[in-house]
Amino acid sequence: MADGQITISQSFGFSASHELRQLPASHKCRRNHGHNYTVTASAFVRDDAPGDLSPLGDYLAATFDHRLLNEQVTFHPTSELLAAHLAEWFRDHVESTMPITLVEMVVSETATTSARCDGVTSEVTISKTFKTSHGDVTLVLGADGLNEVGFITDFGDLKPFGTYLQAPDADAGLRAAGPALVAHLAGWFVDNVEPEIRGRLVSVRVDSGTTTGLWERGDAS
Numbered sequence: 001m002a003d004g005q006i007t008i009s010q011s012f013g014f015s016a017s018h019e020l021r022q023l024p025a026s027h028k029c030r031r032n033h034g035h036n037y038t039v040t041a042s043a044f045v046r047d048d049a050p051g052d053l054s055p056l057g058d059y060l061a062a063t064f065d066h067r068l069l070n071e072q073v074t075f076h077p078t079s080e081l082l083a084a085h086l087a088e089w090f091r092d093h094v095e096s097t098m099p100i101t102l103v104e105m106v107v108s109e110t111a112t113t114s115a116r117c118d119g120v121t122s123e124v125t126i127s128k129t130f131k132t133s134h135g136d137v138t139l140v141l142g143a144d145g146l147n148e149v150g151f152i153t154d155f156g157d158l159k160p161f162g163t164y165l166q167a168p169d170a171d172a173g174l175r176a177a178g179p180a181l182v183a184h185l186a187g188w189f190v191d192n193v194e195p196e197i198r199g200r201l202v203s204v205r206v207d208s209g210t211t212t213g214l215w216e217r218g219d220a221s
Contacts, residue, residue, distance in 0.1 A: 009042040012057035014065040018077040035109040042103040049099045079115040080124050083107040087117040135208030141199045157197045182206045182213035
């Protein structure tokens with residue numbers, strides 16, 4: 001066998017509802033609402049392991065599908081805390097039975113929002129994609145940790161950025177999609193949104209037609 005490392009990914013879906021009861025009473029997500037979740041696990045495969053991640057799918061189907069998540073877990077059932085829980089479950093029930101190592105666990109509530117737990121560091125980040133007429137702008141955000149509510153940042157707090165993307169200068173930049181645009185968007189977010197959400201911007205990605213720009217925060221930032 002050629003030297004190298006193989007990574008496999010499998011995605012599983014389930015439908016469930018949750019109530020984010022620790023959010024303010026005025027927040028709509030405090031009430032019962034549902035999602036068609038997608039869970040994607042990626043893992044390194046070693047020693048000719050079969051690379052079958054179906055035990056995760058079986059666990060999701062048996063534990064969460066068509067259920068109220070609040071009744072199935074002991075934590076606040078946000079996608080961020082669910083991603084961390086599933087990563088821990090994977091290590092205990094899959095890694096322990098075959099020679100594979102978790103790379104990441106991603107839980108998506110919608111096509112534009114997801115939470116990712118790093119398989120090595122256990123760091124949790126969230127991803128939000130804003131769709132514009134000139135392409136997609138994806139933010140990845142992190143925090144110093146999770147609290148009892150979940151992630152420190154509420155997706156609703158990112159709305160000012162979505163509004164800014166419709167502003168004339170941002171819209172013109174999206175049409176051009178040059179390297180300066182992604183840095184400009186990152187700078188605007190850090191200056192205008194980040195102080196209000198207490199999270200930190202990890203990266204910004206702009207996909208516009210055939211052009212892709214990526215800004216990643218340096219260690220010193």
